[in-house]
Amino acid sequence: MKESPIFIKAYETMVWVLQHTRKFPKEQRFLMARRLEDGFLNFYEHLNQAVKIKCQAKDYATGNTSWSQIATSLQAWNVHASLGDTWRLRGDIFRKNTFRINEAPS
Secondary structure (H helix, E strand, O other), X not given: OOOOHHHHHHHHHHHHHHHHHOOOOHHHHHHHHHHHHHHHHHHHHHHHHHHHHHHHHHXXXXXXXXXXXXXXXXXXXXXXXXXXXXXXXXXXXXXXXXXXXXXXXX
């Protein structure tokens, strides 16, 4: 299966940022560099989670997984994501993915 270009570019950008923030002066490394690194790592994590939610919706529609498994996973991710400034991201992900059994997810 061919990987989406957004995953490739996001990963390459994340690696580039991590390599370059190591060169920051010590007094900036723990302030500015950490914020940059955390931001890119969170973005990549949320990108992967969005794909996972879409796959879970497909699995639920075909009956390959139970609602309790999906609900547990979604609740855990929602709590984790709520620790950051992700209100709009979470709303977009949950609006675009519906969970209906025996129907193709929208």
